[in-house]
Amino acid sequence: MIRTIVRRLLWLIPVLFIIATLSFILPRTVPGGPFTGEKELPPAVKANLEKKYHLDKPVVLNVAALKEGRLLRAFTDTQYFVYMKSLLRGDLGPSFKYKDRSVNEIIARSLPVSLSLGTMAMTFALLVGISAGVAAAVRKNSWVDYSAMGLAMTGVCIPNFILGLLLLILFSFDLGWLPPGGWGGVRYMLMPAVVLGAPYAAYVARLTRGSMLEVIGQDYIRTAKAKGLSPRAVVLRHALRNGMVPVVAFLGPAMAGILTGSLVVEKIFAIPGIGSHFVNGALNRDYTLVMGTVLVYSALLVLFNLAADVAQTFIDPRVRLE
Amino acid sequence: MDKSVLLILLVFLLATFGFVVTGERGERADFVLVNGAEPQTLDPAIMTGVIEGRIADALFEGLTVPDPKTLAPLPGVAERWTTSPDGLTYRFFLRKTQWTNGDPVTAHDFVYSWRRALAPATAAEYAYMLYHVENGEEYNKGKIADPAQVGVRALDDSTLEVKLRQPTAFFLGLTSFSTLLPVHRQCVEQHGDAWTRPENIVTNGPFALAEWQIGRHIRVRRNPAYRDAGAVSLRTMDFLAVESVNTAFNLYLSGEADFVANVPPHLRPILQGRPDYHTGTYLGTYYFLFNVRRPPFNDIRVRKAFSMAVDKQEIVKFITKGGEAPATSFVPAGMPGYTPIAGLPFDLDRARKLFAEAGYPDGKGFPKVAFLYNTSEANREIAEVVQEMFRKGLNVTVELVNQEWKVYLANTKEGNYEMARASWIGDYVDPNTFLDMWVTGGGNNRAGWSHPGYDSLIRRAAVEMDPAQRMELFRRAERILIEGEAAILPLYHYVSTEMYRPEVEGIWPNIRSVHPMTRVRVAGR
Numbered sequence: 001m002i003r004t005i006v007r008r009l010l011w012l013i014p015v016l017f018i019i020a021t022l023s024f025i026l027p028r029t030v031p032g033g034p035f036t037g038e039k040e041l042p043p044a045v046k047a048n049l050e051k052k053y054h055l056d057k058p059v060v061l062n063v064a065a066l067k068e069g070r071l072l073r074a075f076t077d078t079q080y081f082v083y084m085k086s087l088l089r090g091d092l093g094p095s096f097k098y099k100d101r102s103v104n105e106i107i108a109r110s111l112p113v114s115l116s117l118g119t120m121a122m123t124f125a126l127l128v129g130i131s132a133g134v135a136a137a138v139r140k141n142s143w144v145d146y147s148a149m150g151l152a153m154t155g156v157c158i159p160n161f162i163l164g165l166l167l168l169i170l171f172s173f174d175l176g177w178l179p180p181g182g183w184g185g186v187r188y189m190l191m192p193a194v195v196l197g198a199p200y201a202a203y204v205a206r207l208t209r210g211s212m213l214e215v216i217g218q219d220y221i222r223t224a225k226a227k228g229l230s231p232r233a234v235v236l237r238h239a240l241r242n243g244m245v246p247v248v249a250f251l252g253p254a255m256a257g258i259l260t261g262s263l264v265v266e267k268i269f270a271i272p273g274i275g276s277h278f279v280n281g282a283l284n285r286d287y288t289l290v291m292g293t294v295l296v297y298s299a300l301l302v303l304f305n306l307a308a309d310v311a312q313t314f315i316d317p318r319v320r321l322e
Numbered sequence: 323m324d325k326s327v328l329l330i331l332l333v334f335l336l337a338t339f340g341f342v343v344t345g346e347r348g349e350r351a352d353f354v355l356v357n358g359a360e361p362q363t364l365d366p367a368i369m370t371g372v373i374e375g376r377i378a379d380a381l382f383e384g385l386t387v388p389d390p391k392t393l394a395p396l397p398g399v400a401e402r403w404t405t406s407p408d409g410l411t412y413r414f415f416l417r418k419t420q421w422t423n424g425d426p427v428t429a430h431d432f433v434y435s436w437r438r439a440l441a442p443a444t445a446a447e448y449a450y451m452l453y454h455v456e457n458g459e460e461y462n463k464g465k466i467a468d469p470a471q472v473g474v475r476a477l478d479d480s481t482l483e484v485k486l487r488q489p490t491a492f493f494l495g496l497t498s499f500s501t502l503l504p505v506h507r508q509c510v511e512q513h514g515d516a517w518t519r520p521e522n523i524v525t526n527g528p529f530a531l532a533e534w535q536i537g538r539h540i541r542v543r544r545n546p547a548y549r550d551a552g553a554v555s556l557r558t559m560d561f562l563a564v565e566s567v568n569t570a571f572n573l574y575l576s577g578e579a580d581f582v583a584n585v586p587p588h589l590r591p592i593l594q595g596r597p598d599y600h601t602g603t604y605l606g607t608y609y610f611l612f613n614v615r616r617p618p619f620n621d622i623r624v625r626k627a628f629s630m631a632v633d634k635q636e637i638v639k640f641i642t643k644g645g646e647a648p649a650t651s652f653v654p655a656g657m658p659g660y661t662p663i664a665g666l667p668f669d670l671d672r673a674r675k676l677f678a679e680a681g682y683p684d685g686k687g688f689p690k691v692a693f694l695y696n697t698s699e700a701n702r703e704i705a706e707v708v709q710e711m712f713r714k715g716l717n718v719t720v721e722l723v724n725q726e727w728k729v730y731l732a733n734t735k736e737g738n739y740e741m742a743r744a745s746w747i748g749d750y751v752d753p754n755t756f757l758d759m760w761v762t763g764g765g766n767n768r769a770g771w772s773h774p775g776y777d778s779l780i781r782r783a784a785v786e787m788d789p790a791q792r793m794e795l796f797r798r799a800e801r802i803l804i805e806g807e808a809a810i811l812p813l814y815h816y817v818s819t820e821m822y823r824p825e826v827e828g829i830w831p832n833i834r835s836v837h838p839m840t841r842v843r844v845a846g847r
Contacts, residue, residue, distance in 0.1 A: 032728025037370070040735070040765030041447055044464040049445040099363040100518045101536065109536050123334040172576055180572035181564065183538055270564040270573070272537025280565075285728055 001313065008306050015302065016295060020087060023294040024080060027287050028059060034096035034285045053096060054082050083291075092295075093288035097281075103292040106277060111296060113183060114273035117265075118258040120189055121197035125254075129201040130247065133208025137216060137243075138235055148205060155202030160261075164195045164268045181270035192269045196262060200254050204247055212243040245316045252308030256301040351541060351560035352847045353826070353839075355581035356570040360537050360563040364518040366503040367439040367446045372583075372835075377561055378500045380529040380542055380839045383549075385414050385432065385482070385497040390838050391830045392658075393751050395494040399427060399504070399526070399549075400482070409489025409787055416480040419549040421506050421524050429476035431504040437461075437469040438510070439501050448501040451749065454493055456485040488785045491792060492752035499750065528554045528840045537563050555828075555843035574821055580844065581822040583835070587700055590644040590819060598821050602831040603656035606747040606816035607649055607756070610708075613740050614809055615770040618689060623680035625808035628741075629666045630673035631715035632708060638814050641703050649812035651800050652746075653756045656815070656833045660753050660793055663800050666808060670715050677716055685717030692721045694742035696730040701743055704813070734768045744768070745816070751833060753796040754783065760803055760810075771809040776802045 035041065035049050050056040058064075060080045065073035075081055086093055092103035136148040171191060172180040182188050215221065216239055224234045263275035274293060281289035312319045358373040366378045385403075386395035400414040419427045436455070439446045440462045453459040456473030460466040473485030486493060496502060505517075506524035513522045520531045528550070529542035540561040544554050562579060564570045567586050573579040585593060593599040612619040612628070619625055634648035647655055650665030674684070682688040693709065695701040702724065709720045720741070725733065734742050748755040758764070758780050762772040779799040786792040803809055818835040828841035 030729070031732045032726075036728050036731050036735075037447065038731065039370075039447060042450070042463055042765070044442050044462065045445050045447070045449060048442045052443075052445065094515070097362055098360070098536075099365065099368060100515060106536060113537075119334050123331065126331060126334065168572065172572065176576075179578055180576045181569045182562070182573070182578065267566045268569060270562070270566070270569045272535070272563070276537070276565060283727065 001310075005306065005310065008302075012299065012302050016298060019298045020084070020291060020295055021080075023291045024083060024287075025060070027282065027285060027290050030285070032285055034287060036285070053094070054079050057082065083288075092292040095286055095289050097284045097286040097289070103288045106289065107274060107292055107296055110272055110274040110277055113271060114259055114262055114266075114275060117189060117192055117196065117262060117271060117273060118255065120193040121258050122200065122251075122255060123197075124193050125197035125200035125204055126247075128197075129204025130208050130244075132201075132205040134212055134235065134240065134243075136205070136209045137212035138231075140213065145209075149209065152202040152205040155198045155205075158198070160195050160199070160264055161268060163198055164191070164265065167191045167194060168268075181268070183271050188269070188271075192265045192271055195268075196258055196265050200258065203254075204250070207246050207250060208243060211246045212239060215239045215243045241315060245312060245319070248308060248311050248315055250308075251311070252305035255304040255308075256297075259300060260297055348541075351558040352556045353558075353581070353842060353844055354560040354562060354579045356564050356573060356579045356583065357540075357561040358563075358570075358583065359565050361540070361561075364523070364531070364534075366500040366505060367435065367444055369500050370447050375500050375836075377540060377542075378503060379498075379527070379836070380559065381523075381525040381527045381531060382500075382503040382505075383419075383527040384499070384503045385416075386494060387838055387840075388495070388498050388832075388834075388836055390828070390836075390841055391832060393495070393832050393834060393836065395498060398498065400497075403494075409491075410486050412484045412486070412493070413477075414482040414484070416482065417549060418480070419526060420547045421526050422530050422545060422547055423506070423509075423524050424547070425506065425508075425524075426479070427504065427526050428479040429482040430479070431507065432482050433474050433476050434507045435504045436474050436502060437472055438505070440472060441469065446501060448499075448749075451496055451499055451501045454486050454488070454490045454496070456487050458487070489787055490784070491787075491789065492750050492754065495750050495752070529556075529559060532558070539563060550840065554840050556839065559839065571821075580826055581820065581829075583818075583820055585819045585821060587642070587644065593819075593821070594645070596821075598823055600820045600822070600829075600831055601645055601817050602835075603647065603654060603833055604747075604816040604818040604835060605654055605656070605751065605833045606745060607652055607654055608646075608704075608743070608745045608813045608816065609649070609652065610811040610813065611734065611739070611742045611744050611769050612809065612811070613737055613742075613770060615737060616740075618691065619740060621680050622807055623676045624682075625811075626666060627673040627677040627680065627716060628712065629808045629811045630669045630676075632711055632811065632813070633668045634813055635668070637704060637707060641707055642700065642814065644817050644819060646814040646817050649814050651804060652810065652812045653753045653796070653800060654748070654815040654833070657753055658751065658833075659789065660796065663797055663804060665804050665812070673715060682716075682718075688716075688718045690719045690721055691740040692723045694723050694725055694730055694733060694739045696727045696743075697724055705743065737768075737770055742768075747816075748834075753793070753800075754780075757796055757799055757803070758784075769809050771803075771807070773802060773807060773809075 035046060057077060057079045060078055062074045062077045065077055083093065094102050095106060098106065132148040132152065136145040139145055168180055171178040178187055178191055221234060221239055224238050262273055263279050266273045266275045277289055278293040281293060357376060361374045361377060362371065363369050363374060364377060366382055369375065369378060383398045385398055385400040387398040389396050399416055399419055401417045403412055403414045405412055416429055421427055436452055438444055440449050440452050440458050442462060442464050449462045457466055457471045461469060461472050475483055477483050504526060509522060509524040510517045516522055520534050523531050525531065528545055528548045530545040532543045533541040541558060543558045544556060545551060548554065564573065567584050570582045571586055574582045612625050614620055638646045638648050651662040653660055653662065655662045693705055695705045705722045709722055712718050712720045733739055746756060759766040760771060761777045761780055776799050779795050783792050783795040786795060804812065820835065822829060825845040827843050827845065829837045
């Protein structure tokens with residue numbers, strides 16, 4: 001299994017390379033650049049800005065050098081080469097928009113915030129979702145079941161900003177318990193985590209219920225009941241473990257989804273996470289920030305999926321990593 | 323519960339709190355304002371936005387500071403100044419003041435800072451504010467290599483001499499602008515791009531940088547080395563970085579913030595009348611661009627017809643609803659000393675007549691034209707109303723094209739449009755900031771318009787010494803721009819919308835919404 005994990009991690013390198021190349025080329029094909037602004041820049045100033053950020057070099061291929069017969073220079077005297085070289089050193093470059101900061105620094109400050117929020121949202125989703133799903137499965141077709149699944153359906157359908165607004169009105173303004181936005185402690189994380197995690201809680205609930213119903217119908221559960229175990233022990237000690245398999249499988253893409261989907265929540269609650277850099281980077285044509293965030297997201301996506309796959313082997317011995 | 327499930331949940335809980343490296347907030351600052359989005363930079367030479375400007379005004383002090391009510395230049399680092407009779411030479415006599423690291427602020431600091439702002443390598447977008455200084459433009463554009471030829475020099479440590487290219491009536495007002503603020507030479511040269519970090523930065527203003535957390539806030543504290551520290555009431559001040567105007571409003575309502583600079587536009591009618599809601603004329607104009615270089619808008623009669631088919635009153639009353647004034651001129655009505663021109667009225671009869679004269683009786687034969695606007699709810703609503711006005715008034719089809727901001731900018735700059743919306747915010751309190759952009763070949767002349775009579779009037783206004791005569795030259799120029807040629811169609815003038823608590827004193831409305839923080843005090847803190 002270690003071999004499989006190492007192999008999966010090694011695959012990360014070519015994947016990231018391709019993603020870096022694509023996210024390098026694609027933003028540059030869109031009209032407008034990082035220095036397209038309302039007020040016109042004098043050509044000398046613009047030339048200096050471009051020189052500072054290497055935008056004066058050809059993008060991928062230096063045709064002039066090619067014509068001179070200098071093959072190596074044709075590839076190395078390009079924006080692509082300059083960027084890839086610094087990428088290998090771990091340097092994501094300077095931000096085009098935030099002139100005082102490097103992309104490394106921006107991501108280093110905002111990623112922990114988003115991860116923190118994302119994991120809290122996921123914890124909430126799992127706690128609420130699994131409990132609801134188990135309760136619904138155990139009391140199938142009762143009011144518990146119907147109300148839990150009804151709530152689940154609402155949770156999936158309700159747009160996150162509507163839920164956010166409702167929570168804001170209730171907890172920030174009517175009750176005055178929680179601040180309406182900002183970051184700096186658990187109080188600031190509660191509402192955003194709920195808003196972020198709600199659709200996932202709903203999905204986990206439905207998933208759990210379905211899976212638990214299937215497991216509960218199995219022979220070995222009947223055996224456990226026949227042995228005289230309490231219903232609680234049957235469910236929690238025996239059925240739950242196997243019922244969790246689809247949920248754990250779902251965790252990988254879910255974590256990635258929570259991270260990338262946090263933009264709206266970050267905007268509503270003024271959270272200094274990485275989601276806003278992801279989108280604003282594109283809108284500002286901040287090429288380096290866009291590439292940096294895309295790479296980080298891609299790496300996280302691969303890693304989370306890998307972790308979910310590994311977790312699955314622990315939960316269900318029938319599952320083997322290939 | 324089963325061990326493995328428990329383990330997974332535990333991992334998540336640990337991860338949640340393990341990642342909370344950002345830590346708890348400190349004590350609330352004396353004054354918290356919602357500044358807007360995260361500032362792009364704290365370097366006064368390269369900053370461009372109002373957001374950055376507010377912070378720079380707190381951290382640095384220039385030769386002059388604006389009067390909080392009239393924006394007239396008051397002594398700042400410069401205690402007094404003299405102007406030569408021909409209006410070309412200024413001498414500033416500096417007080418003995420200090421940087422936060424104890425170094426004295428000298429005239430050499432200003433020489434260094436202005437040269438740095440003009441240096442091509444600095445690539446300052448607002449370098450043009452210093453083009454009024456002799457050789458400033460030539461140095462910035464690379465025509466002169468030696469910065470010593472720029473018309474600013476230190477006669478001694480406390481005397482700064484500035485030679486202007488032309489007598490510039492509004493030059494003193496420019497000396498408080500961010501581009502002309504002083505920076506500490508050794509700090510900049512030693513730290514390079516990292517010189518604005520809290521651990522490196524050296525400033526000379528009423529406040530000093532205490533903390534800078536990206537995406538969260540910038541905290542400043544009263545600077546004890548400031549020349550007038552005794553008059554500064556606030557001990558600490560927080561500039562919050564909040565992108566969404568709705569969130570900013572929530573923060574204000576819940577008490578987390580004391581001041582917001584913009585309110586959600588659709589709430590403006592509801593907020594009218596609240597004692598903490600302050601609105602006033604702003605130095606900006608919302609207008610429409612015509613691409614005068616190609617048909618059909620290369621015909622003056624067509625432009626005039628379109629201009630007279632828009633009912634601006636209806637737009638400000640029912641669409642924007644913020645108390646904006648419909649614009650008859652491009653220069654805002656609140657510009658001191660300036661009487662707005664009459665402009666073109668809303669007159670469908672005349673519009674239709676002109677349209678017929680141009681060869682499109684009752685709109686027949688008029689090609690379909692595209693109206694560009696950048697993505698925003700307000701722009702869309704205005705565009706839709708105007709589209710209907712053109713259809714009902716002139717019987718023409720105007721297609722609405724919504725483009726993302728940078729794409730829209732690229733297209734209007736390159737002339738890939740027929741009609742487009744635009745706005746212009748003035749940089750300083752003088753009609754020149756609104757009118758010199760329309761000269762032939764001007765970098766911001768996105769209409770592509772050219773008129774030698776207009777150019778000559780603007781040139782003459784640049785050297786005219788008599789204030790009344792100057793204003794008259796500008797009015798004549800505007801009459802050509804708006805009434806004679808209808809090169810652009812001004813729609814309305816912006817209003818500022820600010821909210822701040824009644825306990826906050828020391829903020830007065832002015833046309834640029836610039837509020838020096840030295841005067842601000844919060845009762846009870």
